[in-house]
Amino acid sequence: METLLQSCSIFTPKPPVRSPVDRQLALSSFAINKQRSCNVKLKAISRGSPEGSSSIEDVRKDGMLLGADKDESGSVVGFRLIPQSGETEVSNSHDTITIGKEEVIVDDDSVQTTSAEVTYNIVFVTSEAAPYSKTGGLGDVCGSLPIALAERGHRVMVVSPRYLNGGPNDKKFAGALDLDCRVKVSCSGGVQEVAFFHEYRAGVDWVFVDHPSYHRPGNPYGDAYGAFGDNQFRFTLLCHAACEAPLVLPLGGFTYGENCLFLANDWHAGLVPVLLAAKYRPYGVYKDARSIVVIHNLAHQGVEPASTYSNFGLPPEWYGALGWVFPTWARTHALDTGEAVNILKGALVTADRILTVSEGYSWEITTPEGGNGLNELLTSRKIVVNGITNGIDLSEWNPSSDVHIPSHYSLEDLSGKIECKIALQKELGLPIRPDCPMIGFIGRLDYQKGIDIILSGTPDLLQDDVQFVMLGSGEKQYEDWMRATEATFKDKFRGWVGFNVPISHRITAGCDILLMPSRFEPCGLNQLYAMRYGTVPVVHATGGLGDTVKTFNPFADEGRGEGTGWGFKPLTRESMLDALRIAIETYRKHKSSWRGLMKRGMERDSSWNNAAVKYEQVFKWAFIDPPYVS
Numbered sequence: 155m156e157t158l159l160q161s162c163s164i165f166t167p168k169p170p171v172r173s174p175v176d177r178q179l180a181l182s183s184f185a186i187n188k189q190r191s192c193n194v195k196l197k198a199i200s201r202g203s204p205e206g207s208s209s210i211e212d213v214r215k216d217g218m219l220l221g222a223d224k225d226e227s228g229s230v231v232g233f234r235l236i237p238q239s240g241e242t243e244v245s246n247s248h249d250t251i252t253i254g255k256e257e258v259i260v261d262d263d264s265v266q267t268t269s270a271e272v273t274y275n276i277v278f279v280t281s282e283a284a285p286y287s288k289t290g291g292l293g294d295v296c297g298s299l300p301i302a303l304a305e306r307g308h309r310v311m312v313v314s315p316r317y318l319n320g321g322p323n324d325k326k327f328a329g330a331l332d333l334d335c336r337v338k339v340s341c342s343g344g345v346q347e348v349a350f351f352h353e354y355r356a357g358v359d360w361v362f363v364d365h366p367s368y369h370r371p372g373n374p375y376g377d378a379y380g381a382f383g384d385n386q387f388r389f390t391l392l393c394h395a396a397c398e399a400p401l402v403l404p405l406g407g408f409t410y411g412e413n414c415l416f417l418a419n420d421w422h423a424g425l426v427p428v429l430l431a432a433k434y435r436p437y438g439v440y441k442d443a444r445s446i447v448v449i450h451n452l453a454h455q456g457v458e459p460a461s462t463y464s465n466f467g468l469p470p471e472w473y474g475a476l477g478w479v480f481p482t483w484a485r486t487h488a489l490d491t492g493e494a495v496n497i498l499k500g501a502l503v504t505a506d507r508i509l510t511v512s513e514g515y516s517w518e519i520t521t522p523e524g525g526n527g528l529n530e531l532l533t534s535r536k537i538v539v540n541g542i543t544n545g546i547d548l549s550e551w552n553p554s555s556d557v558h559i560p561s562h563y564s565l566e567d568l569s570g571k572i573e574c575k576i577a578l579q580k581e582l583g584l585p586i587r588p589d590c591p592m593i594g595f596i597g598r599l600d601y602q603k604g605i606d607i608i609l610s611g612t613p614d615l616l617q618d619d620v621q622f623v624m625l626g627s628g629e630k631q632y633e634d635w636m637r638a639t640e641a642t643f644k645d646k647f648r649g650w651v652g653f654n655v656p657i658s659h660r661i662t663a664g665c666d667i668l669l670m671p672s673r674f675e676p677c678g679l680n681q682l683y684a685m686r687y688g689t690v691p692v693v694h695a696t697g698g699l700g701d702t703v704k705t706f707n708p709f710a711d712e713g714r715g716e717g718t719g720w721g722f723k724p725l726t727r728e729s730m731l732d733a734l735r736i737a738i739e740t741y742r743k744h745k746s747s748w749r750g751l752m753k754r755g756m757e758r759d760s761s762w763n764n765a766a767v768k769y770e771q772v773f774k775w776a777f778i779d780p781p782y783v784s
């Protein structure tokens with residue numbers, strides 16, 4: 155096995171002196187004595203202290219530090235804090251129970267807690283985390299779920315790349331400081347050095363892996379010419395670095411240690427569970443850690459030719475974990491054997507548990523229609539597969555305080571919503587008509603989002619007296635279509651090509667209806683944002699959309715009605731138009747029903763706290779079972 159030549163001074167755990175592999179370990183990532191390249195001092199780097207101005211002594215003086223837990227090799231694996239109030243002890247060790255906080259039982263099957271019963275050292279690994287980087291829902295989730303978990307008492311680190319593209323986005327990383335810790339990663343036939351930057355914000359350690367391959371124009375995955383050709387390499391680096399981070403970074407004075415829980419999000423982080431199993435556990439490292447792979451989108455798996463296996467820095471005998479053969483129909487020519495490596499497949503094989511972002515999707519991925527070729531593997535691991543519906547960041551998406559919208563409103567006073575609609579019509583140069591039903595769409599312009607169905611249904615839809623606004627970027631053919639449709643239907647249609655977060659908030663607030671005809675949707679966030687803003691979703695009832703949008707039934711609840719929108723099936727132009735027409739008709743002619751729809755949507759609990767409780771249950775299960783070993 156290739157070894158890492160890296161070090162990180164005093165807090166790097168010592169190799170457990172137990173077995174004959176120690177000699178190999180001495181050369182590996184934990185060999186610290188001779189190869190120190192970083193100079194991390196014992197200081198409270200984070201927690202808002204000016205760098206270098208506070209030390210562990212300061213932490214003690216503040217009455218915060220109660221003690222540190224060590225493993226049998228003497229490495230710090232957790233610490234105990236006492237908040238300034240002095241009332242509650244909080245520990246970051248996964249087996250220590252938090253005491254002294256309230257637990258409120260709300261009803262029989264939902265328990266809302268203000269803090270977790272058992273807390274863990276959690277390491278998110280992700281290619282995106284908002285607000286630092288975001289191209290879609292993955293960024294939203296990895297920017298907000300970690301904060302919710304930290305609020306519940308967990309110690310949480312998020313590891314993602316430090317993307318610099320030379321544009322205004324670079325400022326978002328301004329608060330992250332160089333930890334002065336370098337790690338050498340063996341992969342792609344050479345040794346790469348990565349650095350770590352860090353910002354402590356909202357109770358979370360945001361760690362950014364720095365390497366020249368993350369510094370280039372474009373978004374995290376590509377530019378105007380398409381996807382970057384070295385994405386496999388860039389995310390391999392991310393995974394190696396993320397596995398080192400808990401061992402070498404003394405965040406707030408202490409490393410996270412070996413007993414942590416990795417949440418590997420999508421294929422970009424998929425090598426993490428494989429590395430734990432193949433590179434660390436055979437040498438006694440991370441033997442008590444666990445990993446959970448979180449699937450936000452199974453359609454993207456990180457598949458490359460089999461010959462690239464040697465780039466991963468994995469032992470040759472682990473090829474089988476990532477080895478993958480394309481079905482015959484997907485091969486390019488008669489002699490093509492279809493052999494490939496599939497990173498997500500490797501993650502699904504080696505992770506201790508598998509999570510998807512809604513319950514519906516957790517079932518769909520076990521079917522041939524929804525499994526993207528991995529359904530049999532997923533079915534074989536069904537016992538460790540769960541689905542938890544995403545929450546949303548209620549502080550960013552709140553109509554009564556949203557910084558991007560012109561007027562604020564709430565369930566008690568909806569007048570601001572009309573003002574948002576008028577302002578949106580003005581901004582887009584559409585006729586100002588508060589009574590005209592306004593339909594919105596926000597999302598990536600690709601096959602998943604059912605843009606082809608929108609495209610075929612729009613001319614019919616625009617025969618009606620409606621306004622329709624679309625915000626999105628992606629496939630050029632759809633961007634061109636949006637521009638052309640705007641030119642044809644000047645008074646009815648606007649297509650905003652690009653990625654623009656403030657506009658997405660204004661569309662969510664200003665429209666009456668949000669359309670989401672996604673072909674498949676692991677969870678979907680826009681329908682959740684829409685409901686919170688009193689904008690009624692019309693969705694293809696698939697995956698998370700089917701789970702979260704309840705179709706309106708005017709006769710239920712003794713005529714008061716129930717439901718928060720419309721879910722249509724099958725995914726055809728006709729059924730989409732039928733659902734939209736019913737929604738438009740209800741908006742025009744049944745005002746009190748419409749108010750009921752808005753109210754139920756706005757009242758829906760989409761908080762992360764709800765989801766975080768369910769995540770914690772899965773964490774517990776992960777630690778009950780032994781970790782994956784080959």
Ligand SMILES: Nc1ncnc2c1ncn2[C@@H]1O[C@H](COP(=O)(O)OP(=O)(O)O[C@H]2O[C@H](CO)[C@@H](O)[C@H](O)[C@H]2O)[C@@H](O)[C@H]1O
Nearest residue numbers: 290291292450597626652653654655658675676677678679
């Ligand atoms: N042009 C644009 N301008 C501004 N903002 C834009 C935009 N296009 C999209 N967005 C924003 O990006 C996010 C998209 O989230 P989604 O959940 O709808 O989809 P996505 O397919 O990216 O995520 C995947 O991961 C998430 C998270 O788990 C799952 O919900 C989802 O089903 C799965 O496909 C939303 O915040 C949306 O407002």
